[in-house]
Structure formats: structure tokens, C-alpha cells
Amino acid sequence: MEISKETLMLMLRRMWTIRHFEEKVMEMHSAGEFAGGAHPYIGEEAVAVGACLALESTDYIAGNHRSHGHPLAKGGSVNGAMAELYGRVGGYCKGKGGSMHLADFSIGILGESGIVASSVPVATGAALASHIRGEDFVSMVFFGDGASNQGACHESMNLAALWKLPVIFLCENNQFAVTTSYRNSVAVEHISDRASAYNMPGVLVDGQDCIAMYEATTEAVRRARAGEGPTLIEGLTFRYEEHSLGLGRVRRGEYRTQEEIDAWRKRDPLVIHTERLISQGIATQEECDAVSAEVLKEVEGSVEFARNSPFPGPEALFEDMWADEIPAP
Amino acid sequence: MEISKETLMLMLRRMWTIRHFEEKVMEMHSAGEFAGGAHPYIGEEAVAVGACLALESTDYIAGNHRSHGHPLAKGGSVNGAMAELYGRVGGYCKGKGGSMHLADFSIGILGESGIVASSVPVATGAALASHIRGEDFVSMVFFGDGASNQGACHESMNLAALWKLPVIFLCENNQFAVTTSYRNSVAVEHISDRASAYNMPGVLVDGQDCIAMYEATTEAVRRARAGEGPTLIEGLTFRYEEHSLGLGRVRRGEYRTQEEIDAWRKRDPLVIHTERLISQGIATQEECDAVSAEVLKEVEGSVEFARNSPFPGPEALFEDMWADEIPAP
Amino acid sequence: MAQTVFVEAINQALVEEMRRDESVYIMGEDIRRAVYGATANLLTEFGEKRVLDTPLSENGFFGAAIGSSLVGMRPVVETLTSFMWVAMDQIISQAAKMRYMFGGQATLPVTFRATMYYGGGSAAHHSDRSYPMFMNMPGLKIIVPSNPADMKGLLKQSIRDNDPCIVFEDGTLFGMRGEVPDNQDAIPFGKARVVREGTDATIVAIAGAVGHAERAADELSNEGVSVEIIDPRTLVPLDKKAILDSVEKTGRLIIADPAHKVCSAASEIASIVAQEGFWSLQAPIQKVAAEQVHIPYTPSLESLVYPNPEKIKAAVRTTLE
């Protein structure tokens, strides 16, 4: 598959955006600049970026608690994301949503959901709207290996397959749900194998390889737009950090080995992508470094932006409840 | 597989019990002797009878809204079933449950559930108890083709497969959920194919053939007791009557053809079984007729029993709420 | 003015709103063949894309309706209250919460038509009257029509409203006949109906209990007791003012509510009046709501559970003692 330099460089940029953003979030969370949970996406960048770059800006995505990577991969504003984590009016959701509920409807980000698998039916519904109206936008939903065991996934996949909805079920198999290995939670070998239960294609992809993710998703998008129905894509990946910020403190006992972590860190998606760009003569080391440096600046700027954005005032408490206003009881 | 004459005759008896019971229920419901919904099992008798006869009395079953066949197949009292439909104290549940909630815990009937697929996790839980305690009882749950699309089935099958629980998922595929063909509700060809999504055996069985059901279930029971885990059995069958008593009145438009109904009626499970008993020299026509006649008497007696059983008095209203009593608010 | 049956009023509202707005579509189980009655003839007029028969997957298809509403559709989902337990996560975590959580970005014009079967031997699994639970959760508009005209007008409003609405359709009223004005339009939310005026006591009655209250009031009027009946019609928003004004006039409050009595709409209304209308009250507030047991199948017990004219009369008399 031919991929333009522009796209390949955008992959690099978006992956660096996520990486730097997450590292900054960890730093600022430790520094006590904001509270609440946050689930780092570090190590998994290629999955969201490869998948989102196969979409048009008029397509929709929805996601889960591990939430920063998806909107940033789709081109969401870094300032808005950071300000949301800081709980400020400049955030995507004016500070009402926080880390787990990033959303930017203006660019098709229908929002991240804290309840595991709960956005899967919702994304299926966006695809249903496309189908009913005869439009050609598609919808993609990110969910984890743990989430794949929820009934919501079964019901949504069956519906989508029956009605041939233009939806892509994108399972980020980072191999663990908190401390639980997917081998102890998924009764079948690969999550993508479950596609056969719905008569749809199931594709297992190397989730550290942004291009592989892009290619698999591009084919799924083609199918979806052609009216051929949904696809289940499993991106096999790994999270480097603990499940969520703060949670490492309470966990007792190891659930994965240091060797395992080290081995996966060696397959870093940024390294793989950068090396490929250089070895194939698409970009120089300097060009790649420049991308990283630019993005880092942007991320650092977002901290300033967030700090300078005010907290919502008390009048905001009852705002945004209703589209058609009613009195508060 | 060798099956004793006793068992073969018991199959006939239990199937006749269900057939006569259901016909009587339809008659008495039309006559206005009791109200409420009731879902006839006529045409599907071989499924429950073949499956239940593969169980021991210490094994458990749970079921759904199409509820009369399961307890009668497991040897539940005809009087108790009829009295329950009449809402009398002599019923299984003292009249509190009615048609959709037959249960007799004393012989392992953990109850029928009106919410579709809702008893699937419960039956899985009975198997979990067997597993935790290291006992060897098994648990079997009946659910329909429609029910197979519920998340509860997905979650339960995955759990059972992971933990190798001694549970049998018995899907009664009568091809319709009310007016909806399973071909429009199940995205895969056979429901039993879905077993592959949980790494467990999936078996498609002729649900009009009591012996075939018995054999398939016997193997599933063996697996379960041997600690090899769950089995999904799909009994392909057909309901002769409308979805439920009374519902035929409101339905608009046909959802299945008369030819289809006629064709299935020709594959009547009682005819198939009787012919086989006779042709294989196991029983005579007279012996078979006698069974039917005996059972018919029992069923007629159950109407008398039900009519003579009193309605619960007002003092019963607050009874049976709590095992450890608390005051009514 | 035509005499219209309650279930036909539902059908009329659906047809008219589907004609009015192409983004309205309906989904549910066996709705094409109108198994529950209200969706008759829709398939013929509006076709398969706007009349969707779903598999048995309430959490999945409720969620799909919600998701489609986010991108401009106006789904109407048919269900029974008792099947909403299965779909609770989508109703609560998504429909109710999404708009606020996303800082007002999400607009969710989705309507759930939840029929409440009760009173006819449907037993514990099919007899839920669950609106109080949904009232506790912010973000859902809760509609409880008591007659065909309100049913039609409030369903129309629900479909046009831009927030998630749950219309609790009282199954005991499905066969009720009543006048529905020929051009019955949408009825705004939050405006109670004064069913009849009176001076001695106020009965706030909900859904199917309105008729019981009317019968109780008829009989009491023979005894010279003048009862005012208020039908809130919507519970979220609730027309507090209508209730408080009436209690100010009568000094006595009885609440008739077919849902379970603990943490009920009746409890809520009582608590509002005990706080904001306290000085008007001349007697204890009486809740007449369903007994706190599951719904028994047998008619000998089920008939004891719900409010009825006798219980309501007795409660009114208690307030007058």
C-alpha cells in the first residue's frame, strides 16, 4: 500500500503528541497539579494513530477510560485536552468531564466512556445513523481486551453484522485489564477470533506497527463505506505504565514480569516507525527529531494554557444539563 | 449408545405429559379459567425431555418464559404446575409466580425467568458452586434463539469456559423470537457455531429427535462432570403455536408460512419417537397409547386439583419476601 | 373531537411525528408486526429503514439509538419497563450523563417508550413501574400520561424534545377511551393538569392512579367532601407550583402512585410539600402507593398491591379526621 510522506510524518507527529502529552500528564499529576484518575496510553500510540489516520474528519470515534490517545490521534487539540485534565473552562468539556471523558464533537470525537465497553453500542448507533440516512461516514470504537468480555460488545457486534453497519470495532489488546491477563479473561486465543461468531472479518494486527494498523483500518473503512459491514480489528499491544496514575500504590503483588515489560519496550512504536522512515529514506533523523521537539513545545505550552484557564464558576453547576431547559428541582 | 427401555418409555411419557399439559392449558386459558401470559411448548417436547433425562435428580436446571416444558421434563409435579397457572396455593410457588416462574427447588428446578436470557448467568452460578465445592452436580440452562443475542449469554459462556464450569447451555432454536426469524437476529449461521468464540464444543442437534437430544446432552454431562467444562447445544426445533396465548390476537401480518408450519408438524417429536419404539420392537402401539392415555388422565386430574386448591389469602401478601424477616415499610 | 383509544393515541403521535420529521425513526422488538399494538401500520408507510425490528439485545440497541441521536437522529425506542434493567447502563451512563459530562456538547433527542404492564397477572418479571428510580438520576425527562390526549401530546413533545425522555405508558390504560382533539399538538412538559377543582383535600395522582382518584372523588363528593385532583403529567420536570398552590388552598395532601412506595414519586412530592408547603398543611400527608412487595401472579394477591378508589378514599378521610 502506498502511503504518502505527509501521512507517514503525521503518524510520527501524532504518536509523539500522545507520548509527550502522557509523560507530561504523569509529571503534572505527580506534582499534584490536578487530581482524579488518568490512564496513560504510553506504548500503545501506534494503535490509535494508525487507526485514526485511516478515517476522514467527518468520521466518528468513541473510546474508553484510556482516553487521551484517541482524541489526540484524531487531531484533537492538545490545549483542550490538557485544560480538561486541569478541570478548566478551556478544556474540551469545560472541566466537567476530566480525563476519562474527553470529547470534541466538532471533529467527530463522540467521547470517551469511563464504564468499560459502554461506548461500543453508542458508536454502533452513530454507524446506524449513517446507514439509515444513506450517508457514507463511518464510526470506530476503541475498547480493551477486558472490555471484549462485556455483553455490550456481543450485542453491538451482532447488530452491526446483521445490519451491515459501517462500524469498526477496534480492540486494543494491551494484554491486561488492570492486573488481569487476557489469557485469564478471554476464553479464546485471539479476541479477533470472535469475529467468526458474527460472520464478520476479524483481523489480528501488530499494534506496535503504525503502518500495519493504518492498513488494516483502511481496508475496514473501505468495507464499511461500501456497505459490506463491520470489521473487528485486534491491535496487539502493551501498556508500559501501571493501569492508572495512583493505582500502582495500592496494588499488591506482580502481575507481569520485568522481562515482559522490557521486551515490549524494545518494540516501541515510535522507534519502529522512526527507524522505518529513516531506513526507507523517507525522512532523516533530524526531521524526525524536529517533529518530536515541536510537539514537546506544544505540550509544554498546553500546561501553560491549562494553568491560565479559569476554573468554572458556581453558575456553571446547573448549566449543560438540558438541551431544552427545565427548572432545577 | 444403549438406552434402556425404561428410559425410552420415560421419554415418551414425559413428552406426552408436556403435550397434554399444554393442550389443556390452552383449553382452560381460552375458557377464561385463568389469565396472564403462557407460552406453549408444543412441538418442542423432545428438546427438554431428551436433555433432562440425561441429568440426575441432583443436577439443576433453569429456564425461561416458555416454561412449562422444562420442569415437566425434569419430573416436576403436574398438579403443582397446573395449580400455579391457576394462581393457587397448591402451585409450585403458591400462586405467586404463575406460568413464567415455575420452580421446584426440591428437585433441582431453579426456576423459569421471564426476562429473556436472565437465568443464563444464574445457572452458570449453580455450576460455579459445584466447581468451588468440588462436587459433581451439573447445571443446565434453557434459552431461545432470540436469547442467544443477549449479552448475558456471551458473558456466561466466556466465564464458564474460562473456569471450566459444569454447565450446559441448551439453546432451543425454535427459529423465531415472537415474530422475528433467527436469520434476522443471529448474524451467524448456527447458534452452536458461537461456541468457537469460547473455545467450547458447539453441537447442532435435531430437536425433534428425543434420542439425539439425550445423546448429545449425555456427552455434555460427561464432559461437565469430568471437569472438562461447558458445552453449547443447539436443538433445532419449531413451535407449533403462536408465541404466547393471547398474543395471536394482536399480531399483524404473517411471519412464517403455513407450509413451513405443516412441514414441521410432520416432524412431530412424539410421532418420531413412537414410530421408532414400535419399528425397533421396543414397545407396541398399545403400550404407547396407554402411556398417552395415562398421562392425559393425570393432566385432567391436575385441573381438578388446581380448581380445588384455594387462592392465597391476604396474609400471604407480605410472606416470602425475606428469609430473615424485617418489618414491611 | 374524536374518542380515541390510548394505544391508538400512541400510534397517531408516532405517525404524525414520523411524517413531520424525517430524522424520527422507531426501533424495538417485533414492532413491524406491532406485537404490542402501538406501532401498527408504520412499516407500510415508513419502510424498513425507519421501522427497525431488533434482535433481543436491549443494551445494544438502546445504545445504538442513543448513539444515532448524537449525530442527528430522533429515535423512538419501544420496550417494556421490565426490559430496561438489561439496558440500564446505556440509559444511565450514556443517555442521562453524556450531555453534562461532555460540557453540553452532546444533544440526545432520544425517546424511550416504556410500557408498564401491571394489574393483569403479568407477575414479578413483567410488572415494573420504575419511574421513581429514573427520577433519582439527573438527565432524564420522565413522562407519565394518564389519558389518550395527554399520551398523544406528551409523546409528540418527547419526540421533539432535545433531551432523553422516558415515556412510561401505563398498560392499565391501553384500552382507555378518551377525547383527543383533532389537532392535538405537543403538550409542554412541566405543566400539571387540574383534573378537577376542589376545596377540602388535594389528591396528586400519577398515571393509572388518576382514574382511581377520580372515582374516589366522585364517591367522596356524595359525602360532601370536595376533592381537588392534580395530575402532574411529567415527573421530571415536576410542576411543583401547581401542587403547592393546591395544598395551600386545601390544606390536605394525598398522593396516589402505582409505583412502589419507598423512595417513590409520592415520597418526593411529600418531601417537597413538607419542606416548601409545610405551613399550608393541616393534616399528615398520605401516600397511597404500591405495597413494597414484588408483583404476585395470582389475582387474589395482586389486587391488594396498588392504589385503588377505596384506599384513596380512606386516605382522604384520614386527612379530614
Next chain:
Amino acid sequence: MAQTVFVEAINQALVEEMRRDESVYIMGEDIRRAVYGATANLLTEFGEKRVLDTPLSENGFFGAAIGSSLVGMRPVVETLTSFMWVAMDQIISQAAKMRYMFGGQATLPVTFRATMYYGGGSAAHHSDRSYPMFMNMPGLKIIVPSNPADMKGLLKQSIRDNDPCIVFEDGTLFGMRGEVPDNQDAIPFGKARVVREGTDATIVAIAGAVGHAERAADELSNEGVSVEIIDPRTLVPLDKKAILDSVEKTGRLIIADPAHKVCSAASEIASIVAQEGFWSLQAPIQKVAAEQVHIPYTPSLESLVYPNPEKIKAAVRTTLE
């Protein structure tokens, strides 16, 4: 008497009950590694068969717990309140209804430990305080401990109790220290605790609101106002008598409840007193409960939502005007 942290009190109750009765086992997500804290060290002592890590399938494994309880096990399920939406059908249709529906045949000694995270930036999806909804549904015992000793004693009782119990563990109390008697035994349900005696007004306070009420009462006592505080400890069953007796003494009632205020436990208690304790009341009943909005993430808004000492003090003063 040892000073014990709330979360340790949970752990002690679990350990002691698992030792006492072999049929007690626990299940939940990531409990072997005690991600939420309360299940530390259980795996080592009780092994894999009695400490079950589950897949993310709440409806499935809640149902499995329920099913196992039918045949003699005593499961304790760990979850957050917000994950119960997914499992609602099993909780309502099965756990709550089964016994009555089957005429008393089913016995369901299952305990759900539902932690309520709120107040710390958990946002709308992780901050539910849903006990009022479950109170509306018959068949569930509802436990709301406000301190380590009650937590331990009431959890022990829940495990021994033969009915389905939901223990709502207030996350704002997880780090609270309090005295737990060395041999803290099971505490019977339905017995309110008089937190302090007083004569001018009664505060009924629930779960985390008890501490706020105490602080409010301390400050009010400096102003010469004597407040009585009642902690019901269990909402089903509810100790009506303790509340009515207190209101009879003080004539004034304030209810402090961290759950959403509409159709809340506060509404229910207010409605009971407005009916059965009406003649004792000398002032309007004041509900101080959570504002009817979803839980905003940002601290500048979240801090406005719940009852706190200031709001409670203001409400007490209102009753004394």
C-alpha cells in the same frame, strides 16, 4: 479497642467471615491483588477457589454469584456502584425478585459490596451513590455504614444474612480511622445509632454525611443549639421508630444525604415523618442532599454538589427560624 481504618475494617470482616464459614467466597475484578484495597491477603489465606478474579462481565458474574447462592454458597461480590448499571438485570430480576416470585423457595445469601467513589474528581461515570434506586425495589437489604466499627459489624451481618444485601461503602470514608472493638460482632440490621443526643433539632444523616452532621452540630453547639444526630445505618430495613422518637423530642428534622435529592432516602424519610410524625413537627423538614446534576470532574464545581457542614448548619438554622 483498636483504632482501625475503614478499609481495614472491611478486610477484617471478610477474613473473619471466610474463616467462620466455608461457604463464604469472594469475587470481583482484580481482587486477588487487592486493587481497591479491601481484599488484601485473602488469596494467600483462602486460595484461588474462594478468591475469584473475574473477567469484565458484571452482569455475568453477579448472576453467577446469585446462582451460587441459590445452592448454598455465600458470595461476596466487590464492585463500584457505577458498575452496577451493567449488572442491573441480575440484581433486580434475579437477586431481588427470585425469592418472592418462587413463593419463598429461593434463599439468596449474596452480598454486594458497592463502593461509592465521589468527592475526589472521579467524574460522572464513577461517582454514583445509587442506594435510593435500590430502596425503591423490594427484596434488597440496603446498608450504609458511616464508620469503621459499623462497617465491620454490618458487613459481617450482611454475609450472615440470608437475603441479598447491598453494602454501600462510602469512598470518602475509606481512610477514616475509628475505634473498632476487638471482638466487633455482627450488628443487627434496622437499629439506628444515636450519634449524639440533643433537644432542638434532629439530623438524620446517611453514610459520609454523618461526619458532616457532627461537625455542623459541634459548631451549632457553640451557638447554643443542641442537635440530635441519628444514623440509620441500614435503609432497608429502616429504623422508623428511632427517627420518629427523635422528631417527637426535637420537633425539627433535617436530613443529610449524599445521594441525589430527588426520590432519595431523604425524600423517603421526609415522607414518613410528614405522614407518621406530622403532629410532632414544628417547622418544615429540610432535605440537604446532592444537587440534581451529574458529578462534575472539576473540584470547583464538585465541591458544590454534596451536603457539607455549612449547608447542614444553614438548614438547621432554617428550622429554628
